[in-house]
Amino acid sequence: MTIALLTEPGVVDSFIQGLKTTLYLSGLSATLALLLGLAVAFVRVSECRPLRFAVAVYVEIFRNTPLLIQLYIYYRGLQGLGVTLSPETCGMIALSLYTGAYLSEVFRSGLLAIPREQTDAGLSLGLNRFRVYQMILMPQALRIVLPAVGNQLISLVKNSSLVAFITVTDLFFVVYKGAVDHFKPMEYFIVGGAMYLTLSLLISLAIRLLERLLPQPPGESNTTRPSPGGAASYG
């Protein structure tokens, strides 16, 4: 019965439209969240105390409040202050800030996993702090946090379904609308679930590939290396 659904006129088209929106929104938000997460992580391991405090406040607020409330604050709340953003923009901002907060913790855990001696060694060789990060810390940290980043990207794609609540016509909106219009909730939700599952599996496949391609961090073997937050159950 689920397969028959896809042969009905217009159904596949609507799914493709929804999928495009979800991919576009998730892709853009993922890029922004990765950049934001990196930047925040650097600040958090930096020496500047006030800045560190400020970004810690950001991280705690954004990862400890429901994404749906954040979405409604941009969509309905800001309107009360005279700022009307399009639903798509609201969705992108909310997903980026929310995921960015989580990713910053992931990146931070990666940076902290590298022994302090390596930084000292780099500095004593005459490299400046930027070079130390660029040449020594980041390549290792990124490899360490890769599985955890994959987890966050998968969460991001699934979380993006919440934008349907603020009228963005993403994959979930199309699924919900189809279920309501055609009185076939089970069929539509199963197909919708399968599409999100496919997206998530593709992301984890890509992460596995990246893990193979990037060199293992030298020194320790996989089994003894302390696993950073979120990565323990992965890979």
Added chain:
Amino acid sequence: MQRLFSFLAVIALALGVTSLLGACNGNSASLQDTVQQRGKLIAGVKYDSKPFGYLDTDGQLKGYDIDLMRELARRLFGDPQAVEFQQVLSSTRVVAINSGTVDLVAATMTITPAREQVIDFSIPYYTAHQAVLVPAHSVTQTLEDFNNGQRVLYVLGTTSEQTIRARIPQAKYIGFKTSTDAFSALKAGRGEAMTTDDTILWGFLADDCGFRLLSETLSDEHYGLGFKKTSGHNAFRDQINQHLRDMQADGTLDQLKARWIDAFKTSRACPGTP
């Protein structure tokens, strides 16, 4: 420890089986008997559709559909209070009927062939018309004035969407779960027009002079009460239909219309009321 675990498992299993049996009993009995034994109706109604079913500022549920259900309760049990209301949305009412959580649904639901395939309807008890609401200052006068990209807001799970899409395919459509959500979005400038049944739009117009209706309506919407499509419900449906026919004959439906609809239309004290 293991013994405790198996003991708990047996209890859980027993509970599961009895609740399953309970569910089966509920389904196989005639709904008419179940309702009589229970001594009250369970009706799915809207909370967001003034003047048919809405929560008033005093927290009371009011409207045409609410009064209709109370009148049915009076005729069935001699007590207009013998009815329990449960909220449904346009997008959830068919599921509410088919899951059996309500005996019937009175929720501004148009009788359509597509819906008749999945649920049963009573005879029509009211006829509404699909209309279009625009801001009072809007330059739009007819449907033909809608140009590319103008945003029309609709409520998910209604007939209005397909009807207006066929008429003005060039507009952009944005769907909301409730008509209240759609209206507040229209107020906030997130669209140029909103469409649903005129009856529901009058509800918004009554409270707000910043909007007007286009004079043209798109369709006739015959409202029916919704029932689950199963043989156990047929006698109940026939009984309700008989009461509806009586209400039509003795003028009760006209009184409801006068009280809720005509009063709403005339209560609007705005300059230049359509």
